[in-house]
Amino acid sequence: MHSEVVLPYAGSEAADEKTAVIELRGARQFAMHSAEGREYRILMSVPECEAPARGYPVIYMLDGHAVFNTVLDAERAQSRRSDKTGVCPSVIVGIGYPSRLPFSPERQYDYTLPVPAGNLPASPDGRPRPEHGGADAFLRFIEEALKPRIERELPIDRGRQTLFGHSLGGLFALHVLFTRPDAFRCYIAGSPSLHWAQPLIREEEALFARRLREEKLELNLLIALGELEGGAPFHSAQNARALHERLEELREFGLNAKFRVFEEENHGSTLPALVSPMLRTAAL
Template sequence: MTASINDRREVTIPLTEQRVMRSRAGNEYQISVAKLGEKPPPSGYPVIYLLDANAVFGTMVEAVRVQARRPEKTGVGPAVIVGIGYRTAEPFPPARHYDFTMPVSATELPPRPDGKAWPEHGGAEAFLNFIEEELKPMIEREFKIDRTRQTIVGHSLGGLFVLHALFNKPGAFRTYVAGSPSIHWNKQHILDAERKFVSRLEHENIDVRILLAVGELEKRHKSRVHDNARELSERLSTLASRGVRVEFKEFEGEDHVSVLPALISRAVRFALSR
């Protein structure tokens, strides 16, 4: 006997909503928001701003929703998750290339595997301004947010953008999670920004936490994704006395894409546990 199906309905992610937001620069974003916890802690909700929401927003929401049930065991409590994505079903749409990268000449770009031209790039500064000046104020009008517990999470080119934000506006977030950052894409820019960041620490107090994470199998990546991230973590670890705390994590048996679920789970605990 064949089972009967009487009712089919669209599946949604519990406790979430979506809205479309157009930036002052004219770029359109699909913003996904999840409030996980019936009422905020006295100081307000910690908040995670998640890049590439088209690919991993659901993964992060479920990671928080499940772990927050037993905060005494997991260290994960109520939080607001803000996913920044695009109006498409594609997990990694071309528009991310523009938002996550800094300007660089075509001759400096790495060759694309399929031989085609890369999508437009160079919009990282405008994207960071959008997050700081437009998105954050909107979220803070709607939710009681603890501004001392703000996190940004990105992977690959998103991880590159996280480093851009860290080095150029370190006070924007307390916690920075850069998974498999594509440092090779804008390597000279990142190295220059890192030097300026180190210099400003000589006369500026700071309190930031940084998670740099890669998959073990990324050691084979010709762009040195693994080595670049590890070497950066070693340099930044020397700044502990200046308020910079760094953790480097290698996920066993994972590559550049398969690392994502493990990265999201670790990022949640890194961001939300005190």
């Protein structure tokens, strides 16, 4: 598992390997299918050190081809001195698609809630929104297919699992937190697209708050976005800050919710800026 393997760049399946591949030691890519027949490309890296007695911590990253290399480089560099950085060696699992695009159109279905079409924000190009509402089916794939596959191949500490998503992926991370909080220990919601799922996501939040008050769970949450993401039409910064303020009330019931704003960053540039804070939060 620690030998050199090849992860192809985006492009043709039969592309010339001299120009179309990179080599990442301890990392590989493989295909998986959901019960519904949807195809995914999974990128997985393994720490260079031996697994702890309880197994490796694991980070499941949405939009797998977007910043997998960035996350892997940051994890390897910082985990060498965990005592100084607060970052521990972890298995990184990126969930991508056959296209290997950083943000595949297929994410529009997998990361979104089944809200009525009339509640969806207007499409920027005026065209009808693509198929949406597959979040629960995607979560079943993660829980019933992907996690068991990873755990068959590697010793995993089930008590130290992180879900990392950005934009619609951040919305999905919050959906999982609110509806299946025991699925992960740590949730990273970068620039969450809260405008997409109103009022359903607020209803899920209320049910989650009620559950946590009745059944204390030890959970970590980081909500983060760029300072340039505020304003009309989506009011992302205001929505995210208001969500954090509401969730702060649940701290005594086990939710350690943090909020971070990155100066001079926008919706796209927030993603790489989030990597190191994500790794530190996952290590808590």
